[in-house]
Amino acid sequence: MNGKKSKINISKNTSRVALLGILSAQALALSFIENFIPPIPGLPPGAKLGLANIVTMFTASTMGFTSALCVTIIKALFVGSTRGVTAFFMSLAGGVLSTIVMCVLLQIKKNPFGILGVSVACAIAHNTGQLIVATIISGTAMFASYAPFLLFFALVAGCITGSILNVLMPALERQSSFFRR
Amino acid sequence: MGTVISQSIYDSDAQKIAKEIDTEIKNLENINLSWRIKDSDINRINANSGNFTKVDDRTIDWIKTSIDVSKNCNGVFDLTVGPLIQLWNIGSDDAKVPTSDELSSALKTIDYKNVIISGNEVKCGKGQNLDLGAIGKGVACDQIANILDNKNVKGATISVGGSILLYGKNPNAANWALGIRNPIGKADDYVAILKLDECFVSTSGDYERVFEKDGISYHHILDPRTGYPAKSELLSVTVICNSGLLSDALSTACFILGYENSISLLEKYDAQGVFIDKDLNVYVTKGIQNRISITEPNFKLVKGN
Amino acid sequence: MKSNKPFLKRADIILIVIVIFICIVLFLPNFLNRNSSAVAVVYKNGKEVQRISLDSVAKSYEINLGTEPANILLVEKGRICYKSATCHDKLCVKQGWLSKSGDTAACLPSKTLVVIEGQSSTDEPDIISY
Numbered sequence: 001m002n003g004k005k006s007k008i009n010i011s012k013n014t015s016r017v018a019l020l021g022i023l024s025a026q027a028l029a030l031s032f033i034e035n036f037i038p039p040i041p042g043l044p045p046g047a048k049l050g051l052a053n054i055v056t057m058f059t060a061s062t063m064g065f066t067s068a069l070c071v072t073i074i075k076a077l078f079v080g081s082t083r084g085v086t087a088f089f090m091s092l093a094g095g096v097l098s099t100i101v102m103c104v105l106l107q108i109k110k111n112p113f114g115i116l117g118v119s120v121a122c123a124i125a126h127n128t129g130q131l132i133v134a135t136i137i138s139g140t141a142m143f144a145s146y147a148p149f150l151l152f153f154a155l156v157a158g159c160i161t162g163s164i165l166n167v168l169m170p171a172l173e174r175q176s177s178f179f180r181r
Numbered sequence: 182m183g184t185v186i187s188q189s190i191y192d193s194d195a196q197k198i199a200k201e202i203d204t205e206i207k208n209l210e211n212i213n214l215s216w217r218i219k220d221s222d223i224n225r226i227n228a229n230s231g232n233f234t235k236v237d238d239r240t241i242d243w244i245k246t247s248i249d250v251s252k253n254c255n256g257v258f259d260l261t262v263g264p265l266i267q268l269w270n271i272g273s274d275d276a277k278v279p280t281s282d283e284l285s286s287a288l289k290t291i292d293y294k295n296v297i298i299s300g301n302e303v304k305c306g307k308g309q310n311l312d313l314g315a316i317g318k319g320v321a322c323d324q325i326a327n328i329l330d331n332k333n334v335k336g337a338t339i340s341v342g343g344s345i346l347l348y349g350k351n352p353n354a355a356n357w358a359l360g361i362r363n364p365i366g367k368a369d370d371y372v373a374i375l376k377l378d379e380c381f382v383s384t385s386g387d388y389e390r391v392f393e394k395d396g397i398s399y400h401h402i403l404d405p406r407t408g409y410p411a412k413s414e415l416l417s418v419t420v421i422c423n424s425g426l427l428s429d430a431l432s433t434a435c436f437i438l439g440y441e442n443s444i445s446l447l448e449k450y451d452a453q454g455v456f457i458d459k460d461l462n463v464y465v466t467k468g469i470q471n472r473i474s475i476t477e478p479n480f481k482l483v484k485g486n
Numbered sequence: 487m488k489s490n491k492p493f494l495k496r497a498d499i500i501l502i503v504i505v506i507f508i509c510i511v512l513f514l515p516n517f518l519n520r521n522s523s524a525v526a527v528v529y530k531n532g533k534e535v536q537r538i539s540l541d542s543v544a545k546s547y548e549i550n551l552g553t554e555p556a557n558i559l560l561v562e563k564g565r566i567c568y569k570s571a572t573c574h575d576k577l578c579v580k581q582g583w584l585s586k587s588g589d590t591a592a593c594l595p596s597k598t599l600v601v602i603e604g605q606s607s608t609d610e611p612d613i614i615s616y
Contacts, residue, residue, distance in 0.1 A: 038580075061491070084574045086594055115491055117498030120505065134594060146590065148512035155505045166493045187552045189536060189612075195548035196558055196570075343616030351612060353542050360611030369533045371614050384615040419615050 019179040020067055023059050024074040027052040031075055049157045050126050054165045056095070057102055057115075057122060058172050065103040072099045086137065090130045097129035098122040115169075119162030123154035190329075190337040191352045198332050202325050206341070209321055223311050227263065231307035233299060243313065243320055243426060244296065244303055250430040251293035254446050258434035259293045259405045263310030269392070271401040276392040278399065284408035291405045318344035319429030322381055326425070343389065344429055345382040363477060364388055364416035364457055372477035375455065375469060377421065383428035385436040386417035404437050411437040414458050418443070421469065422452035440464050513588075524585060525610075526566045528559070529599040537610040540564050540585070540602075553596035566600060568593065 030051035037049065052075050060068035072095035080088025102122045105111055113121065127150040186206065190198055211221060222236035247260040264287040268279040279287070295306030305311055313320070318341040325339050329348050336349035338357065347357040356378050360371030364386050387410075390401035404411040418435045422428040427450055435443035440456045447454050447466060455473070456464040461480045465473050470484050528536040530551060538561055546562040548569060557578065560569035565585035568578040573595040581591035584602050592599040 087575070112495060112497035113501070114495040114498050115493045117495065117501050120498070120501060124505070137594065148509055149590075151505060151512070152509045155502065155509070159502075162493070166491075169491065187530070187535065189549045191547035191549075193546070193548065195550050199550040199552070338613045340613060340616070345613060345615060347613075352544060352547060353539055353612075357613075358611040360614035362615045367533075368616070369535075369614060371611060374611050382615055386616075389616065 015179040016063070016067070019176060020059070020063070020070055022175065023055050024071045027055040027071050027075045028078045030055060031079060050094075050098075050123055050161060051164070053098060053119070053122050053126065053161050054168065055172075056099060057118065057161075057165055058169070060099060060102045061106050062173075062176060065099070068099045068103060069096070072096060089133050089137065093129035093133040094126035095129070098126040101125040115166050116159060116162040119165065120155055120158030123158035123161065124151065127151070127154045186342075187340045188337065189339075190334060191349075192332070192334045192337070194332065198328065198334065201328055202339070205324050205328060206321050209317075209324060223313060226303050226305055227310045230305050230309050233297075233302040233304040235302050238301060241298060241301060241303065243316070244311070245298060246424075246426055247313065247316065247430065248293050248296055248298075250427065250434065250450075253449055254434040254438065256291075256293060256405060257437045258315070258430050259291055260311055260313060261291050261293055261296060261305065261309045262315075262403065262405050263312035264290050265403055265405060265408060266312050266314065267310070269399070269401075269403065271392045271399060272390040276394075276399075278394055279408070288405070288408050315433045316426045316429040318342040319381065319383055319425035319427070322346040322425030326381075343384055344425055346425065347377055347380050347382065349379060361419055361455055361457075361463075361473075362386075362417070365461075370477075372457070372480045373455070373463060373473050373475045373482075375421075376472045377469075380421050380423060381425040381428040382419060382421050383425070383432040384417055384419040385432040387413075387415075387436075388417070402433060402436050413437060413439050415439060416457045416459060418457075419455040420447070420452055421454070422450060427452065524564065524587060525603050526561070526584065527601050527603055529601070531597045536612065538566065540566060551596070551598055553593075553598055555593070555596050557593050557596050557598050559600065566602075567591065568600070571596070 034049050034051045056068050056071050056075075059071050073092070076088055076092040076095055079091040102118055105113055105118050105121060131146065131150060186203070188199055188202065192198060222234075222240040226234045226236065244260065247258075251259045265284075268283055268287050270276045290306070290309050292306065292309075295309055296311070297304045321341045322339060322344050325341070326346055326348055329337055334349060336352050337346070339346040339348065345359070347359065351357045356376045359375045359377055359382060361373040361375060362368065362384065363370035363372045365388075366372075385402055387400040387402070392399045392401075400410045402411050403409065413436055415436055418432050420428045420432040420435060422431060431447065431450060431452055431454075434446060435454055435456070438446065440458065443454060443456070444466065453466045453468045455466075455469070457480070458464070462483050463475060463480050464483045467484075473482070475482050524540045526538045526540055527534055528538070528549070528551070530553065536549070540561070541564060543561055543563045546560065549559040549561060551557040551559065555571060555573040557571045558569045560567055565583045567583045568581065568591050571578050571593055573593055578591050578593035578598075584591055584600060587602050589602040590599065
């Protein structure tokens with residue numbers, strides 16, 4: 001009616017769902033791409049950089065816990081449908097734990113950590129979740145010997161994803177603002 | 182047989198050989214040994230009790246050897262224990278403690294002397310029931326040794342359930358190092374190491390298959406003389422022999438007989454044994470005394486005569 | 487929406503330093519054993535099933551772990567690897583050769599693990615009676 005208002009009057013929910021859809025797709029794409037990195041010997045098999053965490057972290061900081069959880073679950077389902085049930089539970093456990101950690105850290109009023117610290121914490125949580133699932137599935141404690149490797153790898157991965165997120169932040173925010181008009 | 186087979190075959194064709202072994206085990210169960218599978222030799226003999234049944238030559242051999250062992254140990258190991266084993270059914274979900282009436286009827290049928298071999302036919306007494314479960318895994322090991330012979334394999338360690346085959350030469354050392362499992366510990370705890378050359382090894386212990394009812398533990402090595410799990414002062418017996426069937430049969434018999442009464446039995450078959458009793462004494466027969474070293478502090482080595 | 491999220495704050499650096507410290511502590515035992523001869527330890531279902539002294543291997547051979555999905559190990563002088571597996575991901579095979587203490591490869595679906603340990607122990611059994 002009024003020419004001044006935007007012509008597109010999509011309800012808030014719909015635009016949120018649409019944005020989540022885009023973010024999830026981006027998470028899936030990142031997850032897919034990182035599979036092409038050859039496994040480095042000396043590292044536990046299946047250790048992934050967790051590039052999808054870039055998207056999840058952004059979602060958590062701008063859209064809250066439930067939204068981030070959606071992205072995590074969708075990504076886990078994708079992993080599950082391409083790599084099997086074991087991979088599904090690994091991705092789910094790592095993702096959920098990581099999402100919880102990042103939301104807790106971001107909700108704290110005086111969050112002492114910058115993007116780098118949150119990334120590293122998330123990566124560690126992610127690997128911890130996977131280690132727990134691996135232990136439960138195999139019913140043994142033999143994967144505990146992986147712990148030091150996973151810890152160090154999480155540190156490196158966290159730094160990398162944190163840096164990438166830092167660089168991509170403006171672009172991601174622009175993407176979100178498109179949906180809030 | 183439904184048991185775990187683990188193999189380490191030191192040969193470049195290991196994969197193919199392993200497959201052959203798996204096939205052979207299945208054949209053994211289907212054709213010869215299983216009392217569960219309808220057309221197996223043993224089942225047909227049992228179904229036709231009182232009459233002669235024609236069976237595979239290998240089955241005849243195994244029954245012959247089983248009768249021989251039964252004779253030499255005075256029936257403590259007896260191939261006709263089928264009814265007793267099925268009564269208790271230890272190891273399955275239907276395990277139960279039989280009544281004394283049930284036990285006496287079952288015990289009445291047990292007598293290896295009523296198993297007659299004539300040519301390629303076997304007859305068990307009417308109402309008898311053969312069960313070669315105690316030696317099935319040892320027999321499997323014997324067959325596996327044959328396969329390895331045919332393939333000219335240099336060395337292998339095979340375990341079918343608890344029956345072990347140490348074949349050929351150890352590529353990593355002068356001989357094979359066998360760990361004697363700790364009867365009161367976890368599955369990978371061992372109390373002694375035995376250095377052995379090619380041989381078959383079987384262990385009978387009161388920890389393998391146990392059924393608990395009303396606070397009492399019943400292990401699966403039944404004494405055909407009483408119908409109940411053998412009351413032995415032993416926790417476990419490990420028998421080393423040049424035949425899988427014999428090592429299985431002898432380990433069962435020796436567990437029931439106890440250390441003292443087993444010595445002459447083992448000598449008869451040129452077998453060696455390691456006996457662990459409730460006080461954690463480890464008795465070792467003469468032939469392997471220089472090959473054993475105890476690795477667990479609470480266990481005491483007692484050299485036999 | 488926070489457009490000015492700081493990248494690096496003091497707490498971040500502290501966190502990273504602590505993590506590095508923990509890693510060093512956990513890795514220490516491995517580094518101290520680097521020079522001893524390598525022993526490959528094979529685990530099935532969490533239980534140790536075999537110890538192989540890699541240095542005393544004369545001729546290369548294979549080991550079939552008898553699992554489902556199947557795993558075949560290849561043992562050579564000084565090194566070991568998963569030669570083939572019928573699992574979906576084959577991450578175990580992709581790990582390649584294990585030769586230095588701390589090297590590991592595992593197959594999660596078949597619950598097997600191979601770890602290289604530092605000490606060469608001639609006192610471990612090849613197989614344990616049941």
